[in-house]
Amino acid sequence: MQDWWIYRGTGRPHSGILRLPPPPPWRVFDGTPLVPPPSSLDGGVGRRLGEQHRAVSYRPRPDELELINAALYLRRPLLITGKPGVGKSTLAYAVAHELALGPVLRWPVTSRSTLADGLYSYDAIGRLQEASLHHQLGTTGDLQIGRYLRLGPLGTALLPYEHPRVLLIDEIDKSDVDLPNDLLNIFEEGEYPIPELQRIAASQPRVELPVEGSDDLVGVHRGVVRCNAFPLVLMTSNGEREFSPAFHRRCLRLDLGQPDAEQLGAIVAAHFGTEPTADTAELVELFLARRERGTLATDQLLNAIYLTVQAPDGGPPDRERLADLVLRQLDAGPDS
Structure with a gap:
């Protein structure tokens, strides 16, 4: 076993993530204040039928381990290609389980997916309807904006956690042609704004929002989310489309072979x-x-x-x- 491997591919949980050294100077992020780790640390494998067995039994090859660990060290996304059924999605659960990084944040991509879908959702219509109802009844209610916003899988992964979360962007090759390039700025900057919160930042600088995959509430300051530990982003592709050189330049590429x-x-x-x-x-x-x-x-x-x-x-x-x-x-x- 290579001494520098953080993820070892054994399926047995350990504290190897504590040995992860600081990132390269060009991949340093300084989001604060740190948010608590997710309340569940089981890697999310118990929430999906069969994933617990798959995560524990997954055994990557040495060259695959090299690239997975390189992505951890370099804080770069990993683009995973391979035929259906070779374990592209399972890899995310295996890493999260072994390194105790909390539930996997999964974003299943379709041809209609946009960057905003992954970052957060805002139920503006629901807020207006509730305000109208209270007005008609002559009552008051809690119309705080935090009740109508929710961070998505990508938005949650970029919260300032002390240790990286695992984000699975599943079947990115099915996306609209613009989505991969829209992700590039997010991957480089490690942050994103929430305009609805920026507009009220002077009067309400901190807003607590629900996040993807748990019942936790996390405070967002002045309408900007900035990561501290860049997430381990695993994007799967069945090879249905090509990606731009700019996209490939910002990712590490792993082609999963079929098990022998x-x-x-x-x-x-x-x-x-x-x-x-x-x-x-x-x-x-x-x-x-x-x-x-x-x-x-x-x-x-x-x-x-x-x-x-x-x-x-x-x-x-x-x-x-x-x-x-x-x-x-x-x-x-x-x-x-």
């Missing part, structure tokens, strides 16, 4: 808690052979093993045939 037989055996053992059997090994061989001819995801192998090896008595009468159907290539046509 040894890695698949470790994944199976971690998920089912038993050493591989002869039946399991046969399914792994079938999976690898079919993967040579088309795209298969590791989840399909786990499903096939459960149906044919792990399912209790009284399960499907023809388990092998069902497993054969489960191991169908993802890029196969409807008649294949």
Whole structure:
């Protein structure tokens, strides 16, 4: 194991993040005051079905570990490419779990996503409707702006935490053409304004806002959020589009390869808690052979093993045939 590795890829939580040295001079951020760490430190793996097993069982290759740790040291985003099912999203949960960095902040990107969606949301209409209702009833209510603002996953990741949060920007290649370049300034500056709060900063310099992924309230000062520890940003891409040279220059690029037989055996053992059997090994061989001819995801192998090896008595009468159907290539046509 390399001594400089902060993230080791073992799946066992440790305090290695405390050994992370100061950032390069050109990546220093000084957001204050520091906000408390998130109330939950489990990496968020318990909140999504199956992520706990995937996070604990994830075993990156040495060259992948080098790039993940380089992103931590350099405070740079990591652009992760690879075929479906190789663990691009799981990597975020694995790092957050092992380094105890709190729940993963996940931003699933679509063609309609904008930078503002990731930073914060403001329910101006809801505030106006509530004010109108109180006016009609002749009552008073709490119309403080903090009740109608909420920080998004990107906005929460850039709060001034002492240690970096893990931000997963999932499937960024599905975004509108402008979003990746819109992110560049945020990645470089490590801060963003909230105009709605800047307008009232003279009379209300500090506003408490809810954040993504928890019930915590965090104070925002004078309408500007500036990070202290730059988050570990992992952006996944299925290769559906190209990105600009300027975007690539500000990221580290990691191409995740498909797991080999040894890695698949470790994944199976971690998920089912038993050493591989002869039946399991046969399914792994079938999976690898079919993967040579088309795209298969590791989840399909786990499903096939459960149906044919792990399912209790009284399960499907023809388990092998069902497993054969489960191991169908993802890029196969409807008649294949």
